[in-house]
Amino acid sequence: MPASPELQRHMLRQMQTIRRFEERASDDYRGGAIYGVVHCYIGEEAVAVGVCSALKETDQIISNHRGHGHCIAKGADLNRMMAELYGRVDGYCKGKGGSMHIADFSIGMLGANGIVGGGLSIVTGAGLAAQIAGDGGVAVCFFGDGASNAGSFHESLNIAASWKLPMLYVCEHNSWAANTSAQKTHAEDDVAGRAAGYGMPGVVVDGNDVLAVYEAATEAVARARAGEGPTLLECKTYRHRAHTERAGAVDPRPVEEIAAWMERDPIPLLADHLKQQQGQFSGEEFQAMDDEIMAAIEASVAFAEASPFPAPEAALDDVFAE
Numbered sequence: 431m432p433a434s435p436e437l438q439r440h441m442l443r444q445m446q447t448i449r450r451f452e453e454r455a456s457d458d459y460r461g462g463a464i465y466g467v468v469h470c471y472i473g474e475e476a477v478a479v480g481v482c483s484a485l486k487e488t489d490q491i492i493s494n495h496r497g498h499g500h501c502i503a504k505g506a507d508l509n510r511m512m513a514e515l516y517g518r519v520d521g522y523c524k525g526k527g528g529s530m531h532i533a534d535f536s537i538g539m540l541g542a543n544g545i546v547g548g549g550l551s552i553v554t555g556a557g558l559a560a561q562i563a564g565d566g567g568v569a570v571c572f573f574g575d576g577a578s579n580a581g582s583f584h585e586s587l588n589i590a591a592s593w594k595l596p597m598l599y600v601c602e603h604n605s606w607a608a609n610t611s612a613q614k615t616h617a618e619d620d621v622a623g624r625a626a627g628y629g630m631p632g633v634v635v636d637g638n639d640v641l642a643v644y645e646a647a648t649e650a651v652a653r654a655r656a657g658e659g660p661t662l663l664e665c666k667t668y669r670h671r672a673h674t675e676r677a678g679a680v681d682p683r684p685v686e687e688i689a690a691w692m693e694r695d696p697i698p699l700l701a702d703h704l705k706q707q708q709g710q711f712s713g714e715e716f717q718a719m720d721d722e723i724m725a726a727i728e729a730s731v732a733f734a735e736a737s738p739f740p741a742p743e744a745a746l747d748d749v750f751a752e
């Protein structure tokens with residue numbers, strides 16, 4: 431089902447929010463206000479937004495080390511996200527998790543994860559739980575082409591297909607795992623082809639076209655809800671930034687390759703599409719939307735700065751389950 435003009439405007443706002451949030455996170459990380467490490471999703475926003483727009487709030491997702499976009503697309507609170515990056519007590523993990531551990535069960539965001547491939551088996555358990563509960567829920571995993579070579583990928587897809595779990599596996603194929611080209615680690619260009627080996631559909635989609643991602647995800651989600659089992663959805667996309675925001679981080683990717691993908695930036699692609707629809711959108715509206723987003727980002731930084739650091743004696747609180 432094609433996205434309505436209202437939904438398209440919502441998607442544009444979501445993508446621009448991810449972009450602005452991460453630009454600020456990167457600046458503040460390099461400026462020393464944010465600790466730990468920051469991996470930016472900039473350039474890949476259409477994947478998280480297209481997929482999450484096809485979900486209900488009660489559906490569950492899991493993310494990886496590059497998780498800000500998935501959190502925002504699922505409806506996470508910017509203030510608590512920024513406070514977490516700043517390491518403050520009002521952050522999602524009370525300031526002790528940082529960029530790679532943001533979770534919000536209340537909106538079906540089961541968490542980012544610093545272990546490459548770590549989310550695949552966890553969220554497959556969430557799919558099994560939804561099936562047992564019979565509540566019509568769907569579980570979604572976002573992971574990279576690098577993670578598609580982890581053992582957990584094969585184990586998870588095999589069991590999910592065998593048991594017809596209500597799942598969507600979203601491979602964000604950006605052609606690089608840290609600084610290693612997928613050409614060195616994948617004999618086939620398409621990860622989706624592996625789906626046949628497990629007995630599930632494998633679909634390749636332009637991951638920079640949010641409307642194409644949305645339509646493919648909508649179909650896969652309907653299939654999962656109908657009890658027909660999981661789908662592997664491979665989204666071809668690209669990150670605009672180096673693997674991490676660390677100053678001086680090595681980036682071996684060819685400049686021509688980066689430039690070609692930046693020409694297909696998913697945000698202008700959707701904005702231009704909206705503008706071409708008579709009376710649907712204008713440059714002024716985009717500017718007004720961006721101003722509101724920038725104000726929300728500023729507010730999130732003020733919220734973070736006003737929050738204290740956790741007390742040293744709280745270091746072990748919430749670490750162990752009781």
Ligand SMILES: Cc1ncc(C[n+]2csc(CCOP(=O)(O)OP(=O)(O)O)c2C)c(N)n1
Pocket residue numbers: 495496544545546547573574575576577578602604606607608
């Ligand atoms: C088990 C494990 N091995 C290695 C790493 C180091 N590492 C962090 S991100 C990354 C690359 C992941 O690539 P991919 O899954 O394609 O995701 P992308 O960064 O491209 O979004 C690696 C090797 C890790 N965090 N966990």
